[in-house]
Amino acid sequence: MSYHPNAILRRARVARVLLVAAFTTLGGAFFRAQVLHNEEFVLRAESNRLREVPLPGARGIIYDRHGQIIAENLPGYSVSILSPTVDSLRSALRSLSRVIEIDSAQQALAVRRFRAAPTRPAVIFNDASFQVVSVLEERRAEFPGLIIQSAPKRYYPDAQAVAALIGYTGEISEEQLAMPRYEGYKAGQQVGKGGLEQQYELQLRAREGSRFVEVDARNRVVRDNGVRAEVPPEAPPPLRTNIDLDLQRYAHEYFGDSLRGAVVALEPETGGVLAIYSAPSYDINRFIGGVSSSYYRELQEHKYKPLFNRALSGRYPPASTWKLATAVLGMELGLVTMDTHQEQPCTGRYYYGRVFKCWDKRGHGDISLAQAIAKSCDVYFYQLGLKIGLTRLLAGGVRLGFGDSTGIDMPGEKTPIWPASTAYFDRRYGPRGWNKSVVLSLSIGQANNSQTPLNMARFYTALATNGYAATPQVVARTPERKKLFDLSPEQLKSVQLALADVVSRGTAAGAQIQGLTIAGKTGTAQVPPEEDYAWFVGYAPADKPKIVLAIIIEEGLHGSTAAKVATKLMERYLKTKLTMNAVPTD
Numbered sequence: 001m002s003y004h005p006n007a008i009l010r011r012a013r014v015a016r017v018l019l020v021a022a023f024t025t026l027g028g029a030f031f032r033a034q035v036l037h038n039e040e041f042v043l044r045a046e047s048n049r050l051r052e053v054p055l056p057g058a059r060g061i062i063y064d065r066h067g068q069i070i071a072e073n074l075p076g077y078s079v080s081i082l083s084p085t086v087d088s089l090r091s092a093l094r095s096l097s098r099v100i101e102i103d104s105a106q107q108a109l110a111v112r113r114f115r116a117a118p119t120r121p122a123v124i125f126n127d128a129s130f131q132v133v134s135v136l137e138e139r140r141a142e143f144p145g146l147i148i149q150s151a152p153k154r155y156y157p158d159a160q161a162v163a164a165l166i167g168y169t170g171e172i173s174e175e176q177l178a179m180p181r182y183e184g185y186k187a188g189q190q191v192g193k194g195g196l197e198q199q200y201e202l203q204l205r206a207r208e209g210s211r212f213v214e215v216d217a218r219n220r221v222v223r224d225n226g227v228r229a230e231v232p233p234e235a236p237p238p239l240r241t242n243i244d245l246d247l248q249r250y251a252h253e254y255f256g257d258s259l260r261g262a263v264v265a266l267e268p269e270t271g272g273v274l275a276i277y278s279a280p281s282y283d284i285n286r287f288i289g290g291v292s293s294s295y296y297r298e299l300q301e302h303k304y305k306p307l308f309n310r311a312l313s314g315r316y317p318p319a320s321t322w323k324l325a326t327a328v329l330g331m332e333l334g335l336v337t338m339d340t341h342q343e344q345p346c347t348g349r350y351y352y353g354r355v356f357k358c359w360d361k362r363g364h365g366d367i368s369l370a371q372a373i374a375k376s377c378d379v380y381f382y383q384l385g386l387k388i389g390l391t392r393l394l395a396g397g398v399r400l401g402f403g404d405s406t407g408i409d410m411p412g413e414k415t416p417i418w419p420a421s422t423a424y425f426d427r428r429y430g431p432r433g434w435n436k437s438v439v440l441s442l443s444i445g446q447a448n449n450s451q452t453p454l455n456m457a458r459f460y461t462a463l464a465t466n467g468y469a470a471t472p473q474v475v476a477r478t479p480e481r482k483k484l485f486d487l488s489p490e491q492l493k494s495v496q497l498a499l500a501d502v503v504s505r506g507t508a509a510g511a512q513i514q515g516l517t518i519a520g521k522t523g524t525a526q527v528p529p530e531e532d533y534a535w536f537v538g539y540a541p542a543d544k545p546k547i548v549l550a551i552i553i554e555e556g557l558h559g560s561t562a563a564k565v566a567t568k569l570m571e572r573y574l575k576t577k578l579t580m581n582a583v584p585t586d
Contacts, residue, residue, distance in 0.1 A: 057206025057233025058152040064245035076153035080121035082145040116187030123188040127289025161252035164278035167195025168287040209233035242272035255279040261553040262310035264457040270479040271470030278310040313414040315450035319523030322445030329396040338370040338494040346379035373498040374506030385443025408472040417450040457550035464545040508563035517542040522559025531555040536562035540570040
């Protein structure tokens with residue numbers, strides 16, 4: 001077949017146009033890739049070749065008021081694995097489990113971490129033991145996606161003494177990841193769980209760093225060092241608290257394994273929390289890196305519930321420690337002074353529809369309010385409660401703060417139980433009805449009145465100072481104080497003298513400390529079917545208070561038992577304070 005020369009020329013021109021267009025398109029694509037979008041495509045190539053490995057930072061150190069360490073960080077190891085898919089991750093985990101112990105729960109957790117953050121290495125161990133790391137390092141060539149690196153781990157030098165105060169750290173949960181508070185957190189990261197660790201998470205959290213490893217198409221690590229410059233993690237500043245660690249330790253030593261209950265100590269003027277202790281306690285260091293199921297089950301099934309924070313969440317009848325509220329309300333209303341006697345002397349019992357007993361069956365006789373406080377006479381306060389009346393007693397209790405939480409800067413505080421009005425009894429007792437004899441029980445701190453040790457300590461900061469209660473604060477900030485009652489300076493002084501009499505010659509006389517004048521009130525709470533609980537709330541020194549302390553001992557039988565422990569704790573704190581403040585001389 002032959003072509004006309006003009007046809008050949010036309011076809012040549014078309015071919016040239018097509019070739020020019022093709023090379024122009026290719027040149028434009030090359031120019032776009034190499035010049036206009038160079039950084040983007042370099043990044044894509046780097047992303048295929050490089051994998052970012054997060055570098056966890058050390059959490060902020062937590063100090064007590066004297067600079068002693070409450071929470072610090074120790075060197076540790078984390079083990080994670082790079083994997084392109086869930087199936088390959090599962091296969092790698094099965095292979096690893098033949099070398100080290102990885103149970104099914106740990107494998108499932110690693111898979112969940114991968115699904116939550118597929119671009120990050122799936123964490124297998126947050127806190128791997130040196131033995132595990134040694135075994136894996138020896139056989140590292142068998143697991144090319146494996147990443148072993150140092151990672152700081154939390155450590156509490158006085159773990160059991162500060163468990164109720166500090167909380168612990170643990171892996172962030174799926175529920176927490178969905179919360180606005182934890183925006184920016186990734187699966188596998190550590191966060192505070194309870195206590196100060198949770199309350200001040202954002203201040204204690206370190207800024208995560210990063211390093212890079214080079215991988216092949218199958219996500220196997222081919223180069224571990226020098227791939228790209230590391231971004232080092234940044235540690236936050238330390239957190240300084242009002243806590244007196246020596247007092248915390250002493251409370252733990254005193255309770256030991258035989259007592260259970262709680263201790264709260266406050267600075268009366270500022271509300272600074274000197275100690276928060278709950279017994280029995282537990283070892284929070286065993287929670288770091290993941291608590292074992294056996295230990296956690298042991299704590300959950302323990303008869304006395306060590307995981308329960310009695311200081312903040314324990315609600316107990318305040319018993320006779322509440323009588324000071326009845327006395328204050330009576331004095332505010334002008335119904336009594338410290339010299340006032342009641343119509344009926346105490347014979348050990350009082351009749352109001354039925355017999356109401358006094359704790360002392362022998363009776364206290366015809367006594368004044370000051371003597372009734374010192375001797376904790378129930379019959380006297382039955383009659384004073386009736387004079388105040390149920391409505392005014394309930395309203396007064398609300399005003400004194402017995403129906404509100406304290407606002408402490410810690411999670412988990414329970415709101416006390418105190419009826420705001422008679423509607424409470426209508427709801428509680430329903431058709432069965434109730435009678436006004438409830439005022440007798442309320443006036444001595446029993447019946448429908450349950451307070452936390454923290455709230456009782458807060459109330460006594462007002463008695464120890466000038467009627468203003470301080471908001472408890474673990475981390476120092478501007479003090480917040482609220483006026484609870486309006487007594488004249490003379491009236492308040494008379495209350496304070498009566499509280500000093502409790503320890504000098506009243507129900508806590510056996511708890512005196514030589515050279516130290518202590519004021520406070522004992523209480524014996526009835527908590528059937530258990531034995532009575534022992535209370536003491538007070539302050540020292542009585543003339544210039546430096547510490548307010550509330551203590552409850554479950555099944556302690558009598559308030560004098562709690563008073564003996566409380567005064568020893570006060571003595572320890574005040575002596576330590578003098579030692580710390582002493583100026584050395586040449």
